[in-house]
Amino acid sequence: MLEIFTLLADWLAYTLLGLGPDTRLGTAIHFFIEDTTKILFLLVVMIYVIALMRASLNLERVRAYIQRKNRAVGYFFGSGFGAITPFCSCSSIPLFLGFTSAGIPLGITMAFLFTSPIINEVAVIMLWSLLGWKFTLAYIVVGMAVGMIGGMILDAIKGERWLKDFAAKAYRKAAEKTHDSSQDVEVPEAPKLTFKDRHNFAKDELKEIVGRIWKWVLIGVGLGAALHGFVPDGWFAENLGAGQWWNVPAAVFAGLPLYSNATGVIPVMESLITKGLPVGTTLAFCMSTVAASFPEFIMLKQVMTFRLLAIIFTILLANFMVVGWVINLIGPWLFGGV
């Protein structure tokens, strides 16, 4: 069904604009038209459908679910809900405090916040359509692992010591109270929604998300198209000595100053991989661009001391590197040379 977008791009780029399929400009323009139309179409359909389904999932219910779990599964649930819960980054602070003041351990809350920007329906849809299901699955596993491991380390070093006073106090108070009774927390009932309510919710979500990300899609695909058309195949392998251990940290640091969301980075990933950059290195770059963004960290300063922020930042970067190395090691076996 999606071939229609290839045909559309064929017609627009080669017939209407008269570009040759063998020229650099021709391939770049073709890539741009095919990917933007395909991605925007899939996004509109899928965001709407997914929003219909999750209209009744609100943060209060998510929090109660997580509270009922014991610590070990808590990380998994924190990270998993971070992936599926609709949530705007401007809400990170209230969300953080809402979780903390309910006695949810810092590591589990952070597993939620780490995973949230990396995995969302937009990222999954784009990856699936550009790079296939295997890669999408690997991305989800890696994203959740980064969140869960980051959270576990934070709890292991008792990171809550370095929360701002008011937040630490609220956490202690709640943790004492719910120490033995966390199994009794009641999950608030799902709001009863008619189809019309769900439709309205989904319509608003669609408008909000597409309004926010369409520019990123264009920029991301534009960059991807430029790479695709103008960088020769295998360029990275030949020029960066791709595959050497220092490539991964280099990719992580290169991604740091770039502040993008998953939407903008995924089309670039597609091109990087087809041009011969190893999958693990590409993933490390992508995660670093998406998840370690300074604006977000400056926001968290309101509830954390500088020391805790620095620790979290270091843990994240270390995680990205480990992920990059591991995937590079097992990549050829996983993907058979994507």
Next chain:
Amino acid sequence: MKTFEVLGTGCKKCVNTAEAIERTAKDLGESVEVIKVTDPARIMEYQVMSTPAVALDGKVIHSGSVPEQDKIAGWIQS
């Protein structure tokens, strides 16, 4: 006079919410007080997790989005 508090750590939607309340009140010829609450500790006391949220006379009446105009009108006239 009614006092509305708009809770939020300063994102654009929170500003829009405060403006929407002021505008609606003006249209209705009522005078209200709108206070923007950006202090995280205060927002935590209200147990609000999705912002922007609105509190009227110390009680949270809305959270998670910019409220619709007729909803706001209902609060002002209640």
